[in-house]
Structure formats: C-alpha cells, structure tokens
Amino acid sequence: MRRRLRRGMDVVEGRLRGCSLEAADPFVAEVVAHLIEAGGKRLRPLLTLLGAEFGPAERRAEVWDGVVTAAVVAELVHVASLHHDDVMDEAQTRHGVSSVNARWGNGVATFSGDWLLSKAAQLAAELGPAMVQLQARTSRRLVEGQMLELVGPSERQRRLDHYLAVISGKSAALIASSLCAGALQAGATPSETDSLAEYGEHLGVAFQIGDDLLDITAPSERLGKERGRDLAVGVESLPVLLALEDDRPQGAELRELLAAGPDATPEARSRTLALLCASPAVDQARVMRDDRLRRARRALTVLPDRPARHALASLCGFVASRTR
Template identity: 55%
Template sequence: MSSPVTAEQLAEPLYEAPAAPAPESGRPPYAAALLSRLGPDEPGYQSRLGGALADAERLLRACTRDASDPRVRALTGHLAATGGKRMRPLLVLLAAEFGDPGSEGVARAAVVTELVHLASLYHDDVVDRAATRHGAPTANALWGNRVAAMGGNWLLARAARLSADLVPEALALNSLTANRIVAGQMRELTGPGPGEDALAHYVRVTAGKTAALLAMSLGVGAWQARASRAVADTLVEYGEQLGIAFQIADDLLDLLSPEASSGKEQGRDLLVGVPSLPVLLAREGTDPCDAELRELLAAGPAAGAGWHRRVLDLFSVSPATVRARALMHQRLARARTALATLPPLPARHTLDALCDFVALRTG
C-alpha cells in the first residue's frame, strides 16, 4: 500500500466552483480528483473506482433528465449539471469495496444517494433563500420557491423508484434515512424544545440533515455489495461521525472561507439566522471577543451596514472557532476508531485519508 497522504498534498486546491454548468465529461471532476489524491495507487483500484464513478455519473444525469416535459427536465437536471462534488456516490463505491464491488445495483445505489442529496439541496435553498450554489444560480432563484420545492420532490420520487430493486437491507436503510433527514430539517426549523440544550439540539439536527446521508451512503454500498453485517454497521458508524465532523467543517468554512474559495457566500448562515456550531459556542463563551459577538448576533443584520464584516472578523479570532475545530477533531477520531476494525483494504486507506481532508478543509 502506498504511503499516507501528506498535509501538503491535501492542502493543494482541489476544486473551484464552476461559473456555469460543467461540461458532460461523463466523470465527476471533484470526486475523481479526490479519489486520485486520497486513494493509494494500488493495481486496478484507481481505474475500477474511476470507472464506477463515471458509470454512476452517466446514470445520474439520465435519471435527472428523464421527465417527458422539457421544462421539468431543465429544473430537475439543474443542480446535477452544475458539477457537484459527488461525495455520496464515492462513499457508496468505497463501501462496496468491502464486499463484491461488481455486484448488481451498486451504481444504482450510488445514484440513489445523490438524488436524495440533490433533493435536500433544492429544499434547503428554498428555506435559506439562497441565490447561488456551486457558483451557479439556485433553482429557486431561476424558477421560484414553489417550483424549486416541487423539483426536490420529483428527485425524491425518482430516488424511491430507482431504489426499489436494491437489496432489502439497503432499501430499509434508505427509508430510515429519508425519515431522519426530514426530522432533522424539521428540528432545524422549529429550534430547540423547552429545556433542550442548544448544543445537543445542534447535534441532533446535524445527525439528521448531514450525517444520516453519509452513513446511508456507506451502509447501502456495503449491503448492496453483499458485505457482512459487521462491516456494514462499522461503515455506518464511521459515516455518522464523519458526517458530524463534515458539518462542523462546513460551519467553519461558512465563517472563514471567502466565496471565491467555497463557491458560497461567506457568512451566509449568519445572514439567514442558521445557528451554526461556532455561533452557539460564542453565545456561551466568556472571552471578551465572544461578548461582543453575542451583542452583534443579538442585534442581527439590522445593526448596520458593517455588521456582517465585523462579525466575520470577530469569528476569525474567536475562541468559539477554536472550540468548534476541537469538536470536529473529536468526531474524526471516533470515525478513525471505527475504521480500525475493518480489513486493511485500499478503500480503508482512502476513508482514513478522507478524515484528514475534512480536517484540513478548515485550515
């Protein structure tokens, strides 16, 4: 097996959000580049996974454009055409390596996870009133909220149709995950219940909205490839911990990364009132920096034109940011602990390197 990926390699720029829909090369550039960087150069491993990614991409594009009405095709294929990361299909294919990766339906399982993910993005953009994603206009910005929400529903229905032929365990996990995602979205919208700790509520929301789908991707891939129950359960646990760490990393990037690097408006969560982890930690912090942050966060954007920039500047030096990064590393450590029980395959090496990648995204 090749040597571990270095921090310098992981820190190199990997992805720039396209200003327009990506060309249909048949291979998702982000996932392929990520695999090439994180995966060992084992004979056949890179080519097998790269070919499987290309197959899944072709099927995804076909599934998002098979509506008879051209207007519906434009809507449902919009986000798929903007060249998303395809992280979830990649996780399905990596998990399949622990069974028989050539099993029937593995590519379908990969596409199901991405369809569910794309549907959640359509819905999230409506709720957040987001104008761009991956550097391109969102569906709601182009067609309005009601049409965009129906586009997300169409993608969920397409995922359900495609998943009907998966093995029973994968189908059951898919159904459970759909329920968890909706519950997570509802918890986020309604906020903590009476007496509920805000940080505990954050973890529950993140487990439903983000971690559940990553865990599903790994579990469905393992089940569809006929891996053992022990392996499938271990990969699901890894996905749960990686997903929470991934969301914390996104929270940090929202505050610390300029739009040119992330493809998203810096501080967007602040503007729409999403209580990210650094915000929650700042609200309970004792540092003078956090005290000013609490005042500004309580006032909101109505405080004035310089509010947004001042809040971002404070978070760049706030102990709350340091604490959030430490909690992210705790989750990544739990993910690595789960991985340690798996066979030492090239896919395990890639999943372990993915933990490094998540950590280094935030600097």
C-alpha cells in the same frame, strides 16, 4: 481499487445526468438537472463505491450494476436535500450557480426536490426491500433534521445538543447510509456494515462542522455560495454557539450583533464574521471536529485491512485539512 472507483464514478455521473431526461416535461427536466449539471464533490456516491469494496471480491462483477445504482440514489437524495435546504435558507447560489429557488422560485425548488426524491425511491425499489428501507430511513432522518433546525431547541434542551441532533439528521444520516448502501449491495457482513455506519455518522458530523467553519472563514468564491449564509438566515452554526459563551469584551459585542438576527445590516454581518474569525470558538469547533474524526478512524479499525479502509482513513485527513 482506484481504477474501479474512477470507472464507477464516471458511470454514476452519466446516470445522474440521464435521470433528468426521464422527466415528462422539458421544463421539469431543466430544473431537476440544474444542480446536477453544476457538479459538486460527489462525496456520497464515492462513499457508496468505497463501502462496496468490503463485499467479497469474487462477486464484484455480479453486483457492479446494483452498487452503481445505489451510488446514484445517494447523490439524488443529496441533491434533493440541497433544493429544500436552499428554500429554507433563502440561498441565492449553490455550487457556483444560481440556486433553484433563486432562479425559479420556492415552489419549483420544493417540488423539483420532491421529484428527485421520487426518482431515488424508484431506483431503490429496483434494488430490493432492504435498499428501500435504508433509503426511507435516510429520507426520514433528513426531514427530521430539517424540521428540528426550523423549530429550534426546546426549553429544556441545550443548544449544543439540539445542534448535534440537527446535523446528525441533515448531514450524518446520508453519509452513513451511502456507505451502508454500497456494503449492502456488495454483500459485506452485518458487522462490517455496522462499522461503516458508525464511521459515516462521525465523519458526517465532522464534515458539517467543517462546513460551518468554511461558512465563516472561507471566501465566497471557494464556497460556491455566499460567505456567512448561515448568519444571514439566522442559523446558529457550531462556531456561533460556542462564541455565544465567550466572556471577553469581544464576546459581549458578538452577542449583541448576533441578537439582531437575520435582519442585521451587511455591515453588521461583516463585523460579526470578523469577530467570529478572531474568536476562540473557531479553534474550539476544530477540536470538536477532530474528536469526531478520531472516533471515525477508531470505527475503521475493526474492518478488514483493505485499500478501501485506508482510503476512508485518508478521507478523515481531507475533512480536517479543509479548515485548518
């Protein structure tokens, strides 16, 4: 399985880098290749390949090309979402390089993200109607999650419920669909595909909570982007939401600092980060992350006992270890 995964990821990488060459204009090619060339975890295509491991072994050679194409689709959609997210967040860096919006402007970043989505749709169409429907549902959930984050919670909605709805769309949707795409292309059973989707939803929520924690606790060099970026643009991440409920004197100071919003001075943001790191909210967020990871592991128990199932279980440990 490891050899198949390595070989598959090598092919995926080559195809990703080749996608930009299909752009009709050299400038477009340069822009859409920018974040692809910068690299990244490539988690979504890896999950696609792992999802395919639950298809019949005798069909692996037959479905190989479709599985790899599905993995490319998953990463193209993810990179497109980064183009759009960085516009919304006014981010300056991504994966250790200048963000597309910082280098070429918001308009170029938005339309280059659209180009990547259109390329993903083209590849999905080559795989058949089921893959088109899956990719379309995923893109819709990504957009809905981004819109929910933009408009904020309704008057009757708890902030925590709104947060979970946002990350379900922005993070969990693509992780779950990446697994489903591989299973779908490889001929896994509907029950296996459903279990992978459930696992992916919980893993995706846990992964985003981990990102929220990293934004507060990790140095910028490790993140590949500015530390405290969520605070800088006024995004209420999970630790922030939990810290707002802290009734200690430090909690009162934190609420006052957070009330300043994205217009706060760098000094105020630095103090806010220090208070957040010392707040019980960090441990509370870890507890919520670990609960999601337990639910993800439980979803795996109905899958066949294969190396891919153990790899997915190990991935839960990786997500937990990122922000111990």
